Amino acid sequence: xxxxxxxxxxxxxxxxxxxxxxxxxxxxxxxxxxxxxxxxxxxxxxxxxxxxxxxxxxxxxxxxxxxxxxxxxxxxxxxxxxxxxxxxxxxxxxxxxxxxxxxxxxxxxxxxxxxxxxxxxxxxxxxxxxxxxx
Numbered sequence: 001x002x003x004x005x006x007x008x009x010x011x012x013x014x015x016x017x018x019x020x021x022x023x024x025x026x027x028x029x030x031x032x033x034x035x036x037x038x039x040x041x042x043x044x045x046x047x048x049x050x051x052x053x054x055x056x057x058x059x060x061x062x063x064x065x066x067x068x069x070x071x072x073x074x075x076x077x078x079x080x081x082x083x084x085x086x087x088x089x090x091x092x093x094x095x096x097x098x099x100x101x102x103x104x105x106x107x108x109x110x111x112x113x114x115x116x117x118x119x120x121x122x123x124x125x126x127x128x129x130x131x132x133x134x
Contacts, residue, residue, distance in 0.1 A: 012077060012081040014049075015060075017038055018053050021057075022062060023073075033111060036108045036111035049109070059091075
């Protein structure tokens, strides 16, 4: 696989993961924590995750939150990827319910930062332990 194919595959997985924000159901704390853990493990910075969320996934899937009865069954990775490739970077009007997504998104970003910081601390502690060994 060439680098661009790897990037596309990684990005497609992230699109699918973040599509959960646009299902017609309330996101639980457990779901949010699970998504945050996977985001924290990803190679993407917080700034890149913002771009993926609001410039790529949002234009492709926000319509589901506008529907009187939106989709509540998760989309397949292929379906999400096709929608994102078709719609990403297109201007999309901001609606009041975007702020509901924004609130959960802000919580997720805090969790990602905390998880990454804990991972860094654990890694630095292991390094310190190795230097102390005789």
